[in-house]
Amino acid sequence: MSTIAKALGLLDLFSEARPALGLSDVQRLAGRDKATVHRHLVALELAGFLEQDASTRAYRLGPALTRLAGMRVRTVPEVEMLRGVIESLSRAAGELVHVSRLQGFDLVHVHHAEEHEHPVRVSFDPYGLPPLFATASGKAYLAFSPGGLLDLALADPRTRLPGAPAPNRIEIEAELKQIATRGYARNRDALRLGVSSVAIPVFDAASRAFATCSIAFPTGRGGKATEAHLARLLMAQGEEISQTMGGTVPPHIVQLWTPPQERAAS
Amino acid sequence: MSTIAKALGLLDLFSEARPALGLSDVQRLAGRDKATVHRHLVALELAGFLEQDASTRAYRLGPALTRLAGMRVRTVPEVEMLRGVIESLSRAAGELVHVSRLQGFDLVHVHHAEEHEHPVRVSFDPYGLPPLFATASGKAYLAFSPGGLLDLALADPRTRLPGAPAPNRIEIEAELKQIATRGYARNRDALRLGVSSVAIPVFDAASRAFATCSIAFPTGRGGKATEAHLARLLMAQGEEISQTMGGTVPPHIVQLWTPPQERAAS
DNA sequence: AGGCAATGGTTCAAATAATGAACCATGAGA
DNA sequence: TCTCATGGTTCATTATTTGAACCATTGCCT
Incomplete structure (x- = not known):
């Protein structure tokens, strides 16, 4: 060492x-x-x-x-662009917001914001590589990607928690389908006990999912209602996030993410 | 090394x-x-x-x-307290804001904020120790400290730029007096060419100056009017800054820092 | 007081990890 | 095709890091 x-x-x-x-x-x-x-x-x-x-x-x-972090925020273009939107999302949600990018099946940290004052916080490791199937982000990514990816992911042992068996194919497919129609992925205590999250995919210029944005919160803080509330906040920013990273959200997903009242209004 | x-x-x-x-x-x-x-x-x-x-x-x-910087901001109490006030000051001024604390005759960095998007920025070294007489901060400190300090400062070679002669005592005394009646210290191109600043002292619980807050800006960006404008912004926050750091501003200086119209209104 | 136990910090021979000249692989450009 | 620059690696030599023992100071308990 x-x-x-x-x-x-x-x-x-x-x-x-x-x-x-x-x-x-x-x-x-x-x-x-x-x-x-x-x-x-x-x-x-x-x-x-x-x-x-x-x-x-x-x-x-x-x-x-603080000096170097400031430098990074101003000079790393991706981060500079994302900063504003995820900071305000974090403020609105009162929770930790993450953006990760996919590199193979690794979820690598891009940026995060934690603009709230809760004394109980979700800790996380910005350079850890959590397994796809143990995170809301991973499932959000798979749910909005072509079917072939799922087979590859199931075959790769790095996509599951060390020692865990490969997820049941039928069950996972059902869950991904549900995510695709619901618009967001969810996770409770899967990767770490006491930590829950909701996540959506981020799309690139070719409208392919290539990154994810998630809100993580202590399971103790949120019931079903909280979770749905956070998911709504997240989806409301979904298009902006993809655009900020230079991508476009497929129209049918924009629809999915638009709140009913706004859809009625337009 | x-x-x-x-x-x-x-x-x-x-x-x-x-x-x-x-x-x-x-x-x-x-x-x-x-x-x-x-x-x-x-x-x-x-x-x-x-x-x-x-x-x-x-x-x-x-x-x-970014992770560690975030941790620092949340956990180092002084910084946590200052953050809000100097960030908004930086936003309002559109320039770099610094808070330094005095350790002997060394000005050590406590925190800074740079909440603006000018492409031309003042660079600075948060762990450098600028000489007192070459900075607005140093002069602001001396101007609001007991007279004995000036003698000590004049005697110490570390308070002036390396190689420079000790400042002329009569001139410096005149300048400090002017600062004390004006409410803030100013500096143009003294420490580094092209960098100007205005500064005020921060007072501790015993109403003694023990730190300083300054706004630095490229000399090219500001004429006399700009400088006065920045100084007004700074003085308007002066009491809040001292209070945030656990101190109290002497009443006559509060007076000095209160804008004329507010003084008339009260 | 006095003594005990922590604390922060320093020393110097022994051991380990850092170093750099030479090397390989790849890709862009002429 | 050849050249040059790039990113990256190897391995014997060298120099830095290491840690047991040491000192000084402070706070605490009797």
Whole structure:
């Protein structure tokens, strides 16, 4: 393991629950030698990734992070475009919003927004690659993709949770069909206990699903009604999201996502 | 120099002007061996600090940055409190807003906001320590601090630009007096050519200046009128900023910062 | 007071991981 | 077809990282 990885790994020890850590805390959590940890902390501090509280000597996340994150938001075009729409979606929903892109059968993180103040939050790993069949995003993608993909996905062990059997073909087909007519995919406690989500696909310029947008929330916060409410918010932004990423939503899905009252009005 | 510092230094090569860099680009800019640079890039990518464009193979800033920056904003209390007020100030001013805290005679970065879309931006280094006498922030601090501080500051070579002579005592005293009656400090091209700023002090619970808030803008964008306009915006938020950081503004300065029409109305 | 246990931080020989010259593979352009 | 630049890899050499033991300071309990 590279020193770089070890040092950067220390940053992941900081969390909502533990915003400031002393040398000993870090040492314990990381399970490494104190001297090593100390040198890493100092190096991170020098680079501005951490800062040390002058009075308590505890370390906390540093200003270089906000600077570089700002840079990323302004310079990575995809993110820059998405930012506005998913931030307002997050604010409206009061929950975490994600956009992931498909790379093979991997769902890779593109951007997320978490514009709310709930003390209970869904944690997530922006560089993890969750299995397709364990997420609402994955199912949303499959439901709006050509049938052949499902066979490939079923054959690939990486699309299911490690150790789990391949999903039952009949059942999955039924669920995907339901998603296609309902307009969004849902998930309760499948990938991680206590986390639920709703998701819709994002379409590219050729109207093929190539990414997904999802809202994740603690299962405890939302019943059936909440879920439906979040799904409505999500679908209402569906066309905008695809357009922002340079794509177009097929007309029949635009229909599906348009709220009944607006459809009546037009 | 530690490997960690070398690797993290690579992140600083990414900028508004160069959002994506190939291996060779980074190698050239960093002036290090290709193999080394490559291993560093891979390590950073693995940690999510960079991501690689699948088609061009170029690297760009990665999602871990937004995640950690978000964490910082939510967990570092000072920043969390300040965020709202300085973000809206930045939006209103259409320029970069900074808050720095004094540590001895060092101006250390606390937080900044840059909520605007001008293509011409003031770049800055959140962990640099600019000399007091070369910044509006430094002068704002001194102008609202007890006189004894000025003597100490004049004696300390770190408070002026490297190589520059100590400021003329009479002149500086006149300028500080002017700042104290005007309510804000100003600066044109002193620290860096083409960058101007206006600044006010932030007061602690004992009504002593202990930090500063400034608006920086390209000199080319603002004449005298713009400067005065930005200063008014800044002063209008002055009391809120001090309160947010747990302090109180002395009454006579609240007066000074209150716009004439509001003073008339009350 | 005094002693105990944590804390943050430092040292230096031993061990491990970083380094870079040379190498390969691929693709664009002449 | 040849050339040049690119991204990426290898492996012996080298230099940096590592960690047990150490020190200094602080807070706590008797």
